[in-house]
Amino acid sequence: MKKEYENDMTRRKFLKGAGIASASLALGGCGVGEELFQSDSFDEFFQSHFTEMSPEEIKKVRTRLQKQYKKKYGREFVLGTEPAYPNVLFAYGLDISRCIGCRRCVYACVQENNTSRRPQIQWIRVLRFKKGTLNFEESDHYYEAGMNPQEGYYYVPMQCQQCENSPCEKVCPTKATWKEPDGIVVIDYNWCVGCRYCIASCPYWARRFNYAEPEIPTEELNPNTHYLGNRPRMRGVVEKCTFCIQRVRKGRYPACVEACPVGARKFGNILDPESEISLVLKNQRVFRLKEDLNTQTKFYYFFSI
Amino acid sequence: MRKVFHFFYQVIQKLLIGPPIYYAWVLFLLTLIGIGLWAYGYQFREGLAITGMTDQVSWGLYIGNFTYLVGIAAAAVLLIIPAYIYDFGPIKEITILGEVLAISALLMCMLFVTLDLGHPARIWHLFPFIGTPNFPVSLLTWDILVVNGYLFINIGISTYLLAMIYLGKKETKWLYMPLVLASIPWAVAIHTVTAYLYNALGARPFWNTAILAPRFLASAFCSGPSLSIIIFQLIRKFTKFKVKDAALFKIAEMVCIAMGINFLLLGAEVFKELYTDTWHKAPIVYLFAGLHGYSGLVKWTWLALSFNLLGFLLFLIPATRKNFISLNLACILIVVGVWFEKGMGFILPGFVPTPLGEIYEYWPKMMEVLISVGVWGIGLLFYTLALKIVIPIETGDMRVLGASPVSATEHEFLKSSSRNKKLVTQSSIRSV
Numbered sequence: 001m002k003k004e005y006e007n008d009m010t011r012r013k014f015l016k017g018a019g020i021a022s023a024s025l026a027l028g029g030c031g032v033g034e035e036l037f038q039s040d041s042f043d044e045f046f047q048s049h050f051t052e053m054s055p056e057e058i059k060k061v062r063t064r065l066q067k068q069y070k071k072k073y074g075r076e077f078v079l080g081t082e083p084a085y086p087n088v089l090f091a092y093g094l095d096i097s098r099c100i101g102c103r104r105c106v107y108a109c110v111q112e113n114n115t116s117r118r119p120q121i122q123w124i125r126v127l128r129f130k131k132g133t134l135n136f137e138e139s140d141h142y143y144e145a146g147m148n149p150q151e152g153y154y155y156v157p158m159q160c161q162q163c164e165n166s167p168c169e170k171v172c173p174t175k176a177t178w179k180e181p182d183g184i185v186v187i188d189y190n191w192c193v194g195c196r197y198c199i200a201s202c203p204y205w206a207r208r209f210n211y212a213e214p215e216i217p218t219e220e221l222n223p224n225t226h227y228l229g230n231r232p233r234m235r236g237v238v239e240k241c242t243f244c245i246q247r248v249r250k251g252r253y254p255a256c257v258e259a260c261p262v263g264a265r266k267f268g269n270i271l272d273p274e275s276e277i278s279l280v281l282k283n284q285r286v287f288r289l290k291e292d293l294n295t296q297t298k299f300y301y302f303f304s305i
Numbered sequence: 306m307r308k309v310f311h312f313f314y315q316v317i318q319k320l321l322i323g324p325p326i327y328y329a330w331v332l333f334l335l336t337l338i339g340i341g342l343w344a345y346g347y348q349f350r351e352g353l354a355i356t357g358m359t360d361q362v363s364w365g366l367y368i369g370n371f372t373y374l375v376g377i378a379a380a381a382v383l384l385i386i387p388a389y390i391y392d393f394g395p396i397k398e399i400t401i402l403g404e405v406l407a408i409s410a411l412l413m414c415m416l417f418v419t420l421d422l423g424h425p426a427r428i429w430h431l432f433p434f435i436g437t438p439n440f441p442v443s444l445l446t447w448d449i450l451v452v453n454g455y456l457f458i459n460i461g462i463s464t465y466l467l468a469m470i471y472l473g474k475k476e477t478k479w480l481y482m483p484l485v486l487a488s489i490p491w492a493v494a495i496h497t498v499t500a501y502l503y504n505a506l507g508a509r510p511f512w513n514t515a516i517l518a519p520r521f522l523a524s525a526f527c528s529g530p531s532l533s534i535i536i537f538q539l540i541r542k543f544t545k546f547k548v549k550d551a552a553l554f555k556i557a558e559m560v561c562i563a564m565g566i567n568f569l570l571l572g573a574e575v576f577k578e579l580y581t582d583t584w585h586k587a588p589i590v591y592l593f594a595g596l597h598g599y600s601g602l603v604k605w606t607w608l609a610l611s612f613n614l615l616g617f618l619l620f621l622i623p624a625t626r627k628n629f630i631s632l633n634l635a636c637i638l639i640v641v642g643v644w645f646e647k648g649m650g651f652i653l654p655g656f657v658p659t660p661l662g663e664i665y666e667y668w669p670k671m672m673e674v675l676i677s678v679g680v681w682g683i684g685l686l687f688y689t690l691a692l693k694i695v696i697p698i699e700t701g702d703m704r705v706l707g708a709s710p711v712s713a714t715e716h717e718f719l720k721s722s723s724r725n726k727k728l729v730t731q732s733s734i735r736s737v
């Protein structure tokens with residue numbers, strides 16, 4: 001996409017200019033325009049798809065968003081746009097034997113990723129199964145979580161599986177969601193039109209929609225963000241787990257991995273034979289969920305005991 | 306130039322002057338639209354949170370109505386096939402009316418889809434050149450393409466033919482016949498592509514069934530023509546346009562066959578799920594019997610099924626098909642029954658249970674209903690106003706400046722071959 005952007009840029013610049021001019025003439029005051037276009041500025045409304053932005057445009061978008069967040073939340077935001085490291089493909093390992101269903105990962109994710117508190121959005125959902133079955137229909141999503149796993153049950157946390165053959169990328173009509181070279185399926189929140197086709201297509205129910213304007217108390221905001229990850233979203237767009245892209249592209253672990261008190265979560269670069277995840281894949285009896293759907297997920301489950 | 310002004314004068318005259326029932330109907334529709342717009346303003350300010358949709362059931366009343374209306378639009382072609390391919394005279398006259406119905410339905414489709422979006426203002430992201438449409442991979446982009454294409458085909462055919470009648474000119478067959486012929490596979494395409502939207506999702510076994518597209522077509526060919534039969538009788542009653550009984554009965558025969566096929570496919574679905582008895586049967590069980598204590602759709606499912614069955618029987622038996630009371634009852638039953646079967650009874654079970662086995666029972670909220678009713682109001686108003694111009698043109702009342710009113714049946718395209726000539730010349734048009 002990047003190599004074609006120059007032609008598209010001239011075309012788009014012209015249309016953008018014409019659009020801005022006519023829109024400005026038509027609407028006069030920016031208050032009405034912002035309401036009508038559901039956008040904080042005309043620049044935001046007419047910005048391009050993230051993968052088609054030139055480095056200058058990305059810089060402009062970054063500055064604009066930082067100013068926007070400062071104005072809205074009163075805090076200085078770090079808005080990263082780090083691309084994928086070369087020779088990196090992230091994968092996840094989840095040790096079901098160890099998971100006690102305490103849900104600390106759920107809340108660490110909420111804290112890290114600036115998900116809405118009202119209405120409450122959680123990217124991770126922990127399912128409690130009775131021992132002996134993996135029938136989702138029989139699972140309990142709303143069990144009482146504690147530090148002691150309940151007898152006769154086991155827990156399966158679920159989040160975006162970052163499929164190699166992802167249905168959500170296939171169905172998105174605007175290419176607002178796509179797979180990055182390091183394997184993370186991302187969303188350009190300024191490009192998503194909110195049709196929710198991707199939510200219907202996801203076999204793991206990993207995606208969430210902002211039906212209302214997300215509300216986060218300013219003191220709970222995480223200002224270390226990535227454009228494609230945990231930056232504050234707006235109403236009307238889809239969001240999901242991004243393997244904490246703002247962390248992993250800086251050499252850190254996702255928040256859920258760090259939060260897990262029993263070490264059930266493993267993460268790393270599958271292309272590095274020495275990484276923890278490679279050792280897991282080599283030595284553990286790993287499986288993936290709904291493998292018959294050929295989604296080729298990067299989320300491997302196993303029972304270490 | 307004078308002729309153009311005269312045309313606009315005639316249009317305004319036709320739109321503003323009518324019998325009392327016209328004013329009452331338009332006022333009623335404007336009220337519905339007004340309420341819908343007010344409710345939409347609320348949705349625009351607060352977001353889709355005012356609807357009953359959640360992450361578990363992320364599509365609801367809007368998309369249900371959209372799916373149903375694509376079927377209505379596709380069914381206009383049912384009138385074209387006999388009219389032009391089988392040269393059945395009585396139907397040729399009403400083909401334009403069917404096309405205008407299709408245009409109205411497509412208008413409603415586009416409205417429903419747009420107001421279901423989280424960011425309707427960003428819709429330009431879907432357009433080629435200025436946006437990044439995920440064509441040809443995403444079925445949604447195909448749907449936009451075929452729906453708009455079908456819209457333009459219908460607008461093209463109807464405006465060309467109407468212009469020719471209006472101007473008193475002979476129409477050039479090679480100008481409109483290719484469009485007419487193209488519209489037949491295109492109508493099949495719009496509904497097949499819409500079916501494929503759902504069919505494509507491996508995550509939703511209720512939709513991921515091979516019979517989905519055929520079933521969509523079968524139910525479309527029941528609901529659209531049934532609605533047309535009612536509409537044509539209303540037109541016959543309130544305007545000078547004479548629709549022949551033979552045309553209505555021919556359409557009724559086709560509805561009967563389509564409903565028969567629909568039941569066949571339903572039976573195939575039910576057999577496959579219940580006999581094989583895998584976990585995938587959950588949505589069908591939810592519809593017909595309730596699942597894990599959730600039975601919100603059960604009575605509606607059985608009601609819709611009975612409506613469809615009774616309608617089918619009334620259409621099947623010649624005595625009841627040719628009796629206008631039972632025929633109209635059957636039409637209403639089918640229109641309502643298929644609305645549920647293809648709308649709520651199709652969209653909701655796709656989300657029950659979720660891919661993670663959860664059950665959430667969606668029910669539309671008041672604002673959602675008001676907005677949907679408003680959109681139907683817009684479509685019906687458009688259809689009414691369009692007919693208010695189309696019918697006088699077709700009956701010969703509205704002609705270009707300088708021409709005298711003539712019988713519309715003098716026009717070539719309305720003439721059938723000699724074997725049907727008797728039926729054609731029997732039409733009577735009351736004078737002004």
